[in-house]
Amino acid sequence: MSSLSTTTVPGVPGAAPQRVARTKSSESGRAQTSTSRRVLSIVAVIVALAWVFPIYWMINSSFQPLNKLQAEDPSWLPLGGTIANFRQVIDDNTFWQAMRTSLSVVVLVLIAALIFAFLAALAISRFRFKGRKSFILTVLVVQMIPAEGLFISQYQVLDGWGLVNKVSGLALVYTAAILPFTIWMLRGFVAGVPIELEEAAMVDGLSRVGAFFRITFPLLAPGLVAAGVFGFLQAWNEYTLALVVMTDPAQRTLPLWLQSLVESNRATDWGVVMAGSALIAIPVIAFFLVVQGRMTSGLVSGAVKG
Amino acid sequence: MAATAPTEIGTTTPSAPIIRRRRPKFGAYGLLVPASILIGVALGYPLVRQFVISFQEYGLKQQFGAPAEWVGLQNYTDLLTDPYVWTVIGRSVAFCLVNAAITMIIGMSLAVLMQRIGRAARISLQVSLLLAWGTPVLASMTVWQWLFDTQNGVINWTLSNIFGMDSMAHHSWIIEPLSFFFVATVIVVWMSVPFVAFSVYAGLLQVPAETMEAAQLDGASARQRFWNITIPMIRPVLSIVLLLQVIWDLKVFTQIYTLQRAGAPTRETNLLGTLIYSYAKDFGLAGALATIMLVLTLALTGFYIRQMLKEDEL
Numbered sequence: 001m002s003s004l005s006t007t008t009v010p011g012v013p014g015a016a017p018q019r020v021a022r023t024k025s026s027e028s029g030r031a032q033t034s035t036s037r038r039v040l041s042i043v044a045v046i047v048a049l050a051w052v053f054p055i056y057w058m059i060n061s062s063f064q065p066l067n068k069l070q071a072e073d074p075s076w077l078p079l080g081g082t083i084a085n086f087r088q089v090i091d092d093n094t095f096w097q098a099m100r101t102s103l104s105v106v107v108l109v110l111i112a113a114l115i116f117a118f119l120a121a122l123a124i125s126r127f128r129f130k131g132r133k134s135f136i137l138t139v140l141v142v143q144m145i146p147a148e149g150l151f152i153s154q155y156q157v158l159d160g161w162g163l164v165n166k167v168s169g170l171a172l173v174y175t176a177a178i179l180p181f182t183i184w185m186l187r188g189f190v191a192g193v194p195i196e197l198e199e200a201a202m203v204d205g206l207s208r209v210g211a212f213f214r215i216t217f218p219l220l221a222p223g224l225v226a227a228g229v230f231g232f233l234q235a236w237n238e239y240t241l242a243l244v245v246m247t248d249p250a251q252r253t254l255p256l257w258l259q260s261l262v263e264s265n266r267a268t269d270w271g272v273v274m275a276g277s278a279l280i281a282i283p284v285i286a287f288f289l290v291v292q293g294r295m296t297s298g299l300v301s302g303a304v305k306g
Numbered sequence: 307m308a309a310t311a312p313t314e315i316g317t318t319t320p321s322a323p324i325i326r327r328r329r330p331k332f333g334a335y336g337l338l339v340p341a342s343i344l345i346g347v348a349l350g351y352p353l354v355r356q357f358v359i360s361f362q363e364y365g366l367k368q369q370f371g372a373p374a375e376w377v378g379l380q381n382y383t384d385l386l387t388d389p390y391v392w393t394v395i396g397r398s399v400a401f402c403l404v405n406a407a408i409t410m411i412i413g414m415s416l417a418v419l420m421q422r423i424g425r426a427a428r429i430s431l432q433v434s435l436l437l438a439w440g441t442p443v444l445a446s447m448t449v450w451q452w453l454f455d456t457q458n459g460v461i462n463w464t465l466s467n468i469f470g471m472d473s474m475a476h477h478s479w480i481i482e483p484l485s486f487f488f489v490a491t492v493i494v495v496w497m498s499v500p501f502v503a504f505s506v507y508a509g510l511l512q513v514p515a516e517t518m519e520a521a522q523l524d525g526a527s528a529r530q531r532f533w534n535i536t537i538p539m540i541r542p543v544l545s546i547v548l549l550l551q552v553i554w555d556l557k558v559f560t561q562i563y564t565l566q567r568a569g570a571p572t573r574e575t576n577l578l579g580t581l582i583y584s585y586a587k588d589f590g591l592a593g594a595l596a597t598i599m600l601v602l603t604l605a606l607t608g609f610y611i612r613q614m615l616k617e618d619e620l
Contacts (some may be wrong), residue, residue, distance in 0.1 A: 031509060040419060049437050051434045051435060052433075054450060055449070070457070120338050123337035124338075136347075145349070152592045152593070152596070153359065154348065154352045156352070239444050263567065266451075274448070274449070288438055288440030
């Protein structure tokens with residue numbers, strides 16, 4: 001679950017690739033700058049290639065037939081590849097079963113986490129009340145709990161309520177796991193929309209509720225999207241709690257399904273395993289790449305200036 | 307709850323927007339209720355329960371309905387007098403510190419590197435880090451198992467055919483504990499570095515250029531500027547990232563568990579997470595060990611957390 005609770009640090013925005021590096025002035029001479037820059041660039045590209053290689057290898061292998069994978073020398077390019085591995089996965093009923101389970105869990109988690117976290121974020125950033133600080137502190141500290149130590153007692157609690165092997169049971173523990181971070185994240189976004197915007201709309205004759213939904217809510221969309229993506233990634237990728245809660249093979253989520261695929265194909269057919277991994281990973285990676293840059297949107301500051 | 311909440315806001319007097327913020331509001335509490343209940347039910351209650359059970363005899367019999375007996379500190383003394391448990395604790399702490407240190411060093415170096423290279427190189431580095439970051443843990447685990455595969459793994463092939471290490475031709479990487487942890491470290495570092503690199507890079511971008519220029523005019527060398535200005539200025543980012551790495555690496559489970567399933571000897575490769583999992587038959591023992599792990603985490607991170615809370619404006 002821990003892998004659940006935090007993937008990004010609160011308050012630390014993600015990549016800002018559009019900005020220009022500023023250290024140009026820190027090198028002493030122009031000539032030296034460009035040489036050292038070139039050397040460092042080459043180093044960076046080598047690191048990039050090394051880092052991406054496992055993912056390349058996953059895709060490459062997923063297109064290889066068994067005889068090529070077990071050949072004396074590896075094939076470095078998927079030339080003359082086959083989609084038989086993907087076929088085999090897609091024709092597998094258990095894959096779609098796991099897909100259904102995973103999707104149901106993710107949808108439930110997203111709905112519950114976004115609504116609940118949004119309400120809580122609203123409370124702590126728009127109101128001052130007794131116990132506010134302790135609530136925020138709890139939200140912070142809960143993220144520090146080594147949840148890997150908690151799974152057995154979570155299993156027990158779910159078992160007591162008849163929620164083991166149920167999508168709702170898994171969704172419950174997932175939601176609780178990502179809520180603290182989601183609240184933390186949305187709190188920043190809500191606080192970023194100045195209350196003056198709402199007040200101005202109220203002066204212009206909107207009701208409090210109207211002002212909130214017509215003015216503030218649209219400005220929170222990027223925050224909700226970011227929090228939603230975060231929740232999606234966590235619930236989609238989580239393994240440990242699913243392993244403990246979903247003991248029935250018919251209720252496997254995709255990561256559990258992948259692990260069982262590995263165990264039945266180990267040392268026999270890595271191509272199928274790689275195809276399965278790629279099918280699970282590629283949508284997530286694509287999603288992640290698209291959204292990463294947009295998570296920190298400057299929409300709010302623009303709204304105030306304009 | 308979703309439906310009632312906005313109404314509760316609506317009942318406050320709209321004509322006094324400034325007073326509204328100071329007055330205690332039942333509406334605010336109402337907004338907190340759903341989240342609090344959920345966290346309480348699925349995190350708080352299990353946490354308390356686990357703590358209680360750690361003082362009870364709670365084996366298979368109790369799981370099937372027999373009343374649990376209070377045994378005081380029995381579970382804790384059982385664990386803490388077992389030299390094997392101490393071995394695992396030591397192993398976990400060592401694994402955690404080594405991994406956190408390597409991840410931080412590589413992540414910080416890559417962040418600094420990103421700042422000093424051309425646009426094209428930077429973007430290719432960022433994209434490849436993002437790819438590694440976005441890959442689901444289980445998918446990464448299968449790929450790495452395939453890379454390190456004994457028979458047809460590309461790593462063995464490269465070592466024996468390109469570097470001429472013939473003994474590596476059909477080398478099994480996970481049979482030996484030390485080599486097992488080497489593989490685990492490679493995987494954990496590969497997965498964790500992108501987060502560190504991007505966070506530190508975001509911090510570096512916020513160091514004002516004026517400060518650096520002023521220091522340069524005052525005659526500070528590049529090295530001095532880095533250690534005396536940049537590092538202190540990005541300290542908050544560094545400390546939260548380090549804190550999270552230590553927490554994550556201490557409780558690492560999925561990577562170790564899947565590697566063990568790949569055929570490694572369990573007893574020689576257990577860390578705290580997998581050891582707790584292996585106690586699944588005895589909830590009392592598992593609860594006690596989980597509590598020990600929590601205390602250990604707090605011991606390793608408590609100082610940092612206190613400092614962060616002091617500096618952090620809530």
